[in-house]
Amino acid sequence: MAGKGKVINFAELSQHSTSQDCWLLIDGKVYDVTKFLNDHPGGDDLLLLATGKDATREFEEVGHSSSAKTMLNEFYVGDIDSTTKASDTVAATTTTPNQTEQNHDKKNSELFSMKNLQFLVPILMLGLALGGFYIKTPSP
Structure with a gap:
């Protein structure tokens, strides 16, 4: 070592x-x-x-x-x-220990949100794409 x-x-x-x-x-x-x-x-x-x-x-x-x-x-x-x-x-x-903890919590929250978006956005796009096949068009 x-x-x-x-x-x-x-x-x-x-x-x-x-x-x-x-x-x-x-x-x-x-x-x-x-x-x-x-x-x-x-x-x-x-x-x-x-x-x-x-x-x-x-x-x-x-x-x-x-x-x-x-x-x-x-x-x-x-x-x-x-x-x-x-x-x-x-x-x-320039940060106090309390601010450092708040910054850490904020970064963790942002990271969690980003990971959720990386999962949810493709599913939402897939749902919208598939949903277009099932929309009924009015008949004349």
Whole structure:
């Protein structure tokens, strides 16, 4: 595991939150998942929503398999510095922790809406196309 023993603080973690440089914190360990973004079964958006902060809750809620948890080892960078706090990064950003949570909820809501639209729009189009065959035309 490259980076074994490296200690990373929250300020450094928060600097790696783009699709070109994506780090996650899961169970006190930091992972560079940049190269995995395109291969993630849930899509890169889900990983990008969790960057730069503690993503343990999101990771556990999904119910990842043991092989997914083992796969994390190849992306391991180091451990989080437990003497720093996530709130230490707030000074480096313009959002408060409450705003960050609201933004996260908004992004999750938008992602959920987008996935629903990707499913519902084709069904609606199919229904409209098939419905045209069943419309009775008035006879003269």
